[in-house]
Amino acid sequence: MKYELYYWPEIQGRGEYVRLALEEAGAAYVDVARGSRGTAAMMKLMDGRGTPPFAPPFLKAGKLVIGQTANILLYLGARHGLAPKTEGGKLWVHQLQLTIADFVLEVHDTHHPLGPSLYYEDARPAAKKRTAEFWDERVPKYLGYFEGLLESNGGAYVTGRKLTYVDLSLFQIVAGLRYAFPKRMKAFESDITGLVGLHDRVAARPNIKAYLASERRIAFNEQGIFRRYKELDA
Amino acid sequence: MKYELYYWPEIQGRGEYVRLALEEAGAAYVDVARGSRGTAAMMKLMDGRGTPPFAPPFLKAGKLVIGQTANILLYLGARHGLAPKTEGGKLWVHQLQLTIADFVLEVHDTHHPLGPSLYYEDARPAAKKRTAEFWDERVPKYLGYFEGLLESNGGAYVTGRKLTYVDLSLFQIVAGLRYAFPKRMKAFESDITGLVGLHDRVAARPNIKAYLASERRIAFNEQGIFRRYKELDA
Incomplete structure (x- = not known):
């Protein structure tokens, strides 16, 4: 079975967390909207009856259409060895992914504090305030939390010796913050040396390394x- | 086994989605921080090693400590008949709950557009703008989506004839919007007659009715x- 990933073709966005998992797993997939079927195929599924997703990304896996990034990872994690096998382990890793999802929403709010439908230019003063709060309060709180998990388990990855989809997502968080806020991130990285090391370990994994060098990885x-x-x- | 729910004792907040599920299921639980152990017991678990939750609510179920509202409902739904039994059904209901979680974050942003750590009074002008966008764009988009699901399946509940935890959460969304925005909601309700009917059906269920009339239900x-x-x- 070849998976079909549906997401906006021009951006990494929330689809990137799914792409990273599919790539690490070496799973066969089509990034549908980037192909000849385009976004029209994506819109068609969203307008359909039955179980239409609220928003991309969503994954077609045989007859299933699975929406919400963390939900897709819950599904893929169990199938491709990217999550623990025990119920408690599955729930723990999913919980961490949901915490990352909350953080991603806050990242988005730094440039869209007055709502997702406005242009950035129309919310610039508010964006400055929100971004200040984000770096003063939220980044230390969220990344400090994950840094603490890495420290306390002493492993190479957040849950210990084995990589999970959460590690792939944390790689993306570090890479994304470096892209969006190069100066702020440079000053902050000494507080999260564990996460920086994790980022490098993920980037060096053969499948991820090949992916990042390929045209399948959209630039920020x-x-x-x-x-x-x-x-x-x- | 008696569940232990850990959440802020003075508010409904995100804990309420879990309380509603526990109450509908008739499950035995303690709302820990509202009892003699107070919030100190909650803080202790968050500061612990192993699998400390990032934030409340979290649920202690035997040896498991499960954080993130939707994750807790994923767990409870499977155990108490509040979700379908098939894998596809489970993922679909969880996906809907994650969409509700996104909406709840946007509700919170209406009064905290410049970040969760600021006082409302310091963000009032931005809050007015964000709230306008919320009602112009976001409420119709989110609630229109759920209204459409209700219409297209023709059932009493979002997935059809059987209640799931998503229906309990949608009850809370309607009740919450009525509390926070009585005028706006009054004008809007004719667009979501299906959801209003769902709200009433949930409120009339014996366990929920008893809960809402009890002291266990904290006021908005x-x-x-x-x-x-x-x-x-x-």
Whole structure:
């Protein structure tokens, strides 16, 4: 079975967490909207009856259509050895992924504090305030939490010796913050040396390394979640 | 086994989605921080080693400590008949719950657009703008989606004839919007007659009815997710 991933073709966005899992697993998949069927195929599934997803990304796996990033990873994790096998382990890793999802929403809010449907330019003063709070309070709280988990288990990965989809997502968080806020992140990285090491270990894994060097990896840009706006990186 | 729910004792907040599920299921549970052990017991678990939750609510179920609202409901749903039994059904209901979680975050952002750590009073002008966008764009999009699901399956509940934890959460969404934005919601309700009917059906279920009339149901207030600020309900 070949998976079908449905996501916006021009951005990493939330689809990237799924792409990283599929790539690490070496799973066969089509990134549908980037192919000849385009976003029209994606819209068609969202307008359908039955179980239409609220928003991309979603994954077609045989007859199943699975939406919500963390939910897709819950499914893929169990099938491709990217999550523990025990019920408690599965729930723990999923819990961590949901915490990452909350953080991703807060990243998005730094440039869209007045709502997702407005243009960045119309919310710039509010974006500056929100970004200041984000770096003063939220980044230390979230990344400090994951740094603490890495420290306390002493392993190479967040749950210990074995990589899970959460590690792939944390790689993306570090990479994204480096792209969007190069100055702030540079100053902050000495507080999260564990996560920086994790980022490097993930980037060096053969499948991920090949993916990052390929055209399948879309470059960061200002339509995605992580956006580089100079005035927010004071 | 008696569940232990850990959540802030003064508010409904995100804990309420778990309380509603436990109550509907008739499950034995203690709302720990509301008892003599107080929030200190909650903080202790969050500071612990192993699998400390990032934030409340979390549920202690035997040896498991499960965090993130939707993750707790995933667990409870499977154990108490509040979710379908098939894998596809489980994932679908969880996906809907994660969409509700996104909406709840946006509700919170209406009064905290510049970040969760600021006081409402310091973000009032931004809150007005965010709330306008919320009602113009986000409420119709999210609630229209769930209204469409109800219409297309023709059932009493979102997945058909049988109640799931998603229905309990949608009850809370309707009740919360009515509390926080009485004028706006009154004008909007004719667009979501299906959800209003769902709200009433959930409220009339014996266990939920008894719960809502009990002291276990905390009243809405201005420390929770749904807050009534007159200037935001224009």
